[in-house]
Amino acid sequence: MKLTLHIWRQRSPTAKGQMVRYDVPDVSPDMSFLEMLDVVNEGLILKGEEPIAFEHDCREGICGSCGFMINGVAHGPSRGTAVCQLHMRQYKDGDVLFVEPFRARAFPLLKDLAVDRRALDRIITAGGYISVRTGSAPEGNVIPVPKEKAELAMDAAACIGCGACVAACPNASAALFTGAKITHLGLLPQGQAERDQRAKKMVAQANVEVFGNCTNIGECEAVCPKEIKIEVIARMNRDYLKAAWKNRESYRDDDPVELALSRGKP
Amino acid sequence: MAPLKIESKLPSGPIEQAWEKAQFEMKLVNPANKRKYNILVVGSGLAGGSAAASLGELGYNVKCFCFHGSPRRAHSIAAQGGINAAKNYQNDGDSIFRLFYDTVKGGDFRAREANVYRLAQNSVRIIDQCVAQGVPFAREYGGALANRSFGGAQVSRTFYARGQTGQQLLLGAYQALERQVDEGTVQMLPYTEMLDLVVVDGHARGIVTRDLLTGEIKCHVGDAVVLASGGYGNVYYLSTNAKGSNATAIWRAHKRGAAFANPCFTQIHPTCIPVSGEYQSKLTLMSESLRNDGRIWVPKKPHDKRPPDQIPEEDRDYFLERRYPSFGNLVPRDVASRNIKMVCDEGRGVGPSGLGVYLDFADAIRRLGRATIAERYGNLFEMYERITGENPYEVPMRIYPAIHYTMGGLWVDYELMSTIPGLFVLGEANFSDHGANRLGASALMQGLSDGYFIIPYTIGNYLASNKLEKVGVSHPAFRSVEAEVVAMTKKLLSINGTRTTTSFHKELGKIVWDKCGMSRNAGGLEDALGRIRGLREEFWKNVKVVGDSNDLNASIEAAGRVADYFELAELMCIDALDRNESCGGHFREEYQTSDNEALRNDELYSYVAAWEFTGVKSPPKLHKEPLEFHYVHPSQRSYK
Amino acid sequence: MSSLAVGSPYDRAFRFYESTVFKKAVMAVTGLILFAFVIGHLIGNLQVYEGPEKMDAYGRFLRIEPVLLWAVRLVLLGAVLLHILMTVQLALLKKKARPIGYVKKDNSHSSYASRTMYWSGPIIAVFIIYHILHLTLGVAQPDGFEEGHPYANLVRGFQNPAVSSFYILAMILLCLHLYHGVFSMFQSLGANHPIYTPLLRKFAAGIAIAIAIGYISIPVSVLAGWLH
Known part of the structure; x- marks a missing residue:
């Protein structure tokens, strides 16, 4: 399937950030959301651009490293699921997704989707x-x-x-x-x-x-x-x-x- | 550099009193002097976290480093099943000796008896400690601690907190650690990755780190360095390890003179969710406890593409039950994994890739009812469905083995000190207690035993026995190591090739998995060595790392880690090639019995292989630590 | 760490006062007082259906003991002021706690009522002021105010559709406010139970709607000509 992502890109804690659009073709429903971002990042690296920064580690929903907003919902639409276990079969061809970092004064932004x-x-x-x-x-x-x-x-x-x-x-x-x-x-x-x-x-x-x-x-x-x-x-x-x-x-x-x-x- | 010495410092006398005797013989640090000692703990998982907390309580001045944003994110958190302890609460005949016996035997007689005995002794205190910390272990109705049988053990000695035992034990250690942070005895340095070890006059005296947020390279001086940075399963790219788990701390310590022991002893976990595509970034473990009720089978005929519910009973092969009537589906991990690989190699694997076998709960649901199964495994079934989109209540699960744990690691003596004085190694990062195969629910036990109950004594002995001169970060040793670290980062950024780090890592992982994975042979290993070397050379000419070195840059972090994996993968293959026998997780196809079981060679290989680093392009030097068995006599493991 | 010790019981009380949990507890207790008033006031008002004599007698009854009346009024005034003060402080904190908002935010779980507390509250406050000016002090009574004749004042006031509309709107907002508030005050005071809390939520919804219907029935009856 094909997806359109709008992702918050911000170079550093003090830089100005903005939503950047990415069109992602060939998303497999069996991918996890983070694997989909991996694919986007591989493409960015090959183009010489910086990959999208996001925190992640265990990718089995227990370490608590990952987390961002998808269409205004923390960890995305699946109940009881961290974003690393959110799979792309939740979405359908042509979906437009807004991906933003967690926002709180107590969570200063580090870069892109990563917060402290x-x-x-x-x-x-x-x-x-x-x-x-x-x-x-x-x-x-x-x-x-x-x-x-x-x-x-x-x-x-x-x-x-x-x-x-x-x-x-x-x-x-x-x-x-x-x-x-x-x-x-x-x-x-x-x-x-x-x-x-x-x-x-x-x-x-x-x-x-x-x-x-x-x-x-x-x-x-x-x-x-x-x-x-x-x-x-x-x-x-x-x-x-x-x-x-x-x-x-x-x-x-x-x-x-x-x-x-x-x-x-x- | 001083010549490398392998002295295991094993205590003499009866094994039951060995640890107590050793403790008594250790020198003590005066309580008032403890705060004068700086200890650097790298890693904040079960081993590192518990060590940092306990050393802080004793009054040492501790700095604890982790690459995560918080110590609570260490991968110990993902352990599901449980933790063993010889409490014998079930009155089913367990004892310290039995846990010791099972662990030595389960490790296929490639572990030190004295270490394992101490581990079994400490297991009892670990449970007490964790209960007191508020770990919400499962309870019986009367309020007593509950146990389950796990990983094929014949007694129920596993303590658990639902399927999240690792998480709860880690949070216990993390909370103890945070308490010490508040007391001011431990300084926590998150987002900080160790990139090298500094050795001064033969003693480990500090580390060089990179601040992952600012890119700052910094030196830290200590009187002792404790590595608890976990295993190296991510050499394989696809493993059940966390994405960030890496071997950099231990590998760079190895390059500074710490011997690496038994690198080829890696554990494959039989019950993981099969790979679904090229983009796969990691593998997800399904708890071993599923094998208590699930039955593993494949079609009898190769390439049988019928859906599972249309394959009648007579066309199914419950191969573990058939081959191992007494243990059935509960055979140890290495045996189960190897058998699964065997049936898949015969073309009888299931699923789109043919790399998978069924783990079927239909009989258990019929026997116990869906509700009981849901109560036991509900969360695992949900997780499986989230990942695969299939409902395991209706369709059998598909599983395939994956790399899960590495028994090998930095060589340590009985006091957990590596071949570099002052460098201690704990948990999965060391090689100490599991021999060639680790039993289920033993990793948590070892991490906490090392951190809570061993290092607090042995580090004192080292500090009290050695008079260390005062050094600062301006010492030439620190300056030169720091310069090397800076140069490596610069080099990685300057190559600007055409392939991403991940593509190299995937290729490396595939080579190691195919040739040095579930089964190995001399030809394959030779072939792998050539390919790994070629790939390493290509990496240093053609990798593309983007961004700057002075901010949060996952691209640089990954490149540095993968650079180490090439060298480590080479050592794993060299070790596998050198060990001409099959034992535990190391299965050499040339050495098997007539019915395809592992064939050990105790006469020639009853030793720990400790490798000394001699240079990236020169062959490592093998040191052997002979293993002696006085209490558990080596026998052929049989689970038939 | 003696330097960090709280110096006196007053300091200690101030520390608790400063905490978000304590502020929410104050909101809960004042909310409870106002909730009780809303019920009592409704019971009193419903006597309008028993005719002018009964209603006016009720009005006189409330004024038998001026000290008591003023005591109650002061408690209510204090509750309102504290309730508002806490709201303002917490609203300021809310702004401070998330200086940069989301481009897109979806509220998937919370009720409309709970998210609009910051709107329903102030509008109700404005209504209360108007309501006092209208029916207690009489200064906002468009067609003349008769001291001691609440029934007549009420009927005359509500015959004006604008007055009735504002009243009805305020009562709908009060319903929403109570719908969340009645559950919320228990939660803020630390009472949550897996069995009773869902019942409490149903009760809160029921009582909020009942209160609103009770109050709204009065202007509706006036406009419909049943009360005159």
């Missing part, structure tokens, strides 16, 4: 973990975890950190990402000790990174390649509000916002 998503790492750095020193763990079966809890935790833990939720959100909020980690760890008995601090610190970091606020409209869950539900955002809100209310002594704590600011940007 390290802000998500900093949200994890702020408290998205259980503090356990290597070697200090008790026997694995000492603390039973109800199957249902483990399954729910796994649903949230499936997040691949691709940033599609941010890209799709009209407010560029990272609530689904942040909520997923808070939910994953907050559901497990191992995660209780730091539960309050975790919510406070991670939310503070997301705010400092200038992700927007959540307006509960659910665009994020629609594009999430792992189909994480906005229930995790409610859990984040709950944990955060509880944490704000509890900890009567906590005015002696480290200030999560100051800590978040101190993490700074690279």
Whole structure:
């Protein structure tokens, strides 16, 4: 089949970008979207032009490297699918596709379709973990975890950190990402000790990174390649509000916002 | 350069106490002094991430490098099946010794006993550690950890988190790593690729990196360098590795004096989705667990083009069940792969290319019901349908083997140190624990064992035993390596030929896959060597690399990696040619039993082949590390 | 890291106030108050169907205790102001969080109501001001305002089709606002449940439509001549 692509090309973070049109003949329905871009890039290289930059790695939907907008939808039209597993049989001859990078202030553009998503790492750095020193763990079966809890935790833990939720959100909020980690760890008995601090610190970091606020409209869950539900955002809100209310002594704590600011940007 | 020494430093005495004894004998670094040591960790997957986190916790000053934008993107994340541990929670007779035994035997007696025993011991602590980190392992209704049997093991010792065990273990290590980033003990350097190793006075003292966003070439000084950069499966172009997985870090360390061990030991995974066309960029693995319920078959007659549902039972050949009645479809990976290749070579392969066999769930759906199958494999079936457009509930899956893992890697001693003092190698990047064939659910175990529970002890021993002089980036060794790296990038950009890097890589991959893949023979390997050399020369004259060296440029990244693959592919073929026996993933057609099983030669080849680099155009020098077996006596593997 | 410690309980409260989650919680609580008012106000207003005596008596009843009345009015005013203040702050953040928009953006999942909260809200706010001027203070009553005779004021006002139209439009927007808002306030306060939340969404839709129908019935009845 033949496709027309309009792709955002931008030489560098500071250069001016624009949509550039590419006509792609001979697209096989068995190709993945990224393989189709590979073919375009091979052609560009042979012409001496720079290939279209896009991040990708595992190409099996788990590493979270890939991601851009296709016709205004993060990761394209297939539900529960990262763009690397989107196959061209989704499209038909003559389709016109607009391909743009994820847009958010917290995701500075690097080049073409590649954006810097390290802000998500900093949200994890702020408290998205259980503090356990290597070697200090008790026997694995000492603390039973109800199957249902483990399954729910796994649903949230499936997040691949691709940033599609941010890209799709009209407010560029990272609530689904942040909520997923808070939910994953907050559901497990191992995660209780730091539960309050975790919510406070991670939310503070997301705010400092200038992700927007959540307006509960659910665009994020629609594009999430792992189909994480906005229930995790409610859990984040709950944990955060509880944490704000509890900890009567906590005015002696480290200030999560100051800590978040101190993490700074690279 | 000091002559290369192969000293495995294996502990003496009973194997059960060997690691404890070795730990006790290791020197310790005073807690207050740890922060004075700079450790460079290259790679942030299971091995690198867990190592960086653990070393940071101990108080070392760690810099961790990854070429991805985030350490969480390392390819460990893609491991599906699970992680083995000798917990014996199922009361089915598992033990540390049994896991050890299975791994040595599964590796076709080409691994060190002491290493494997330590791995089995550590497996137990890994599970504890990961549970405490919040890895959401599958649970039973009572809340206890669940297990499944995996990869043909006779006991249920595999722990799993749906089909995303690698992801969850990696996120555990990643979170531990990020915690140390916050503590200030680890500095994370994403978008940074190691391009060379700097050796000063015989010790690894630093690395040279390229910032993938700005192109800046930079030197980093350390007291020790830890490579955990993964395997080299992408030599084959098409593999289940991630597109970015590469051998540059280990290969350039090899060129600086680290011996490369058993390069020809590569693992082919039997259950991958077959290639669909020329544009194919990578292969997708379908979890091995599918073989628990799926039945593998091909038509009895060659070139039978009927659709599968019109081939009656009597015209089908369930060849694994026929040849291996006791293990059936669950034979180890190397055996399954080889048999699949054999039936396809007979013209009985299925699908448009003829390179595929059916993995059929019809019987299992009849027996257990569609719901049960959906519960077990639903996500895998969906993935298969997304990629192929076929519904595996209705039509049998088609699978074909693909390169999945490389058992070979940089040679390391018992302390995971390479032949360059101060250069440690962990995870898939080293050669240590899997011999000639890796068992399912063992890669995650090894990566974490190396990172959490071995390197924290052994690196201390090295640092405490060696007085290293202070060096800075202005040291001549750093200056000259940096200049070489800059020159190579310049050279690649200046060739301006007519072929793309990818076209070279594809051609190389095809040669290596055909001649040094699932089965090898002397003639083919000789032929491959000639063609690889020719292709390498053409590459350096005719490759086209576009763009600038000072920004994000995937074209330069790829060219540098492929340049290394030519040299590595050559070494793989040389090693395969030199090893005149069949063992594990290395099947030499000349050495097989009358019923086409691998024929090992323990008398002549019970050794680790450690190759020393002597120059791109001069033959590598072979060093042999003999293998001794005191606990598991070499026998012919039989899965009949 | 003592230098990073929050100095006093006031600082700490300020930190929470600054967070997006807290702001959304404030929107939820104020939204809940206003939602309760909208229901109460509707129940009161529906007495219009029981005739002028009943309606005017209800008007007098509300004014029996001026302190209480003003307390309620202040709470409502505070809720409105906070609701708006949070909206403005979050809208500014929204703009800041995505300075460069998309050439093409498709909203595939969210409801029309949820995406138009930023429009329905301000229009309702304008309506409330007008509504108070019209029927509480009487300054915007076109044909004369009689203090203490809400029934007459109401009928006279709605006999003007322009007034009724604006009222109806505002009530449709209120319906949309509540359709998303009632679900959203629970979500913002951290209540989401796989079984009850879908029910809540149905309830939200039902009550939003019921409220709108209830309110809209009044100008319609006036225009149709059933109330006079």
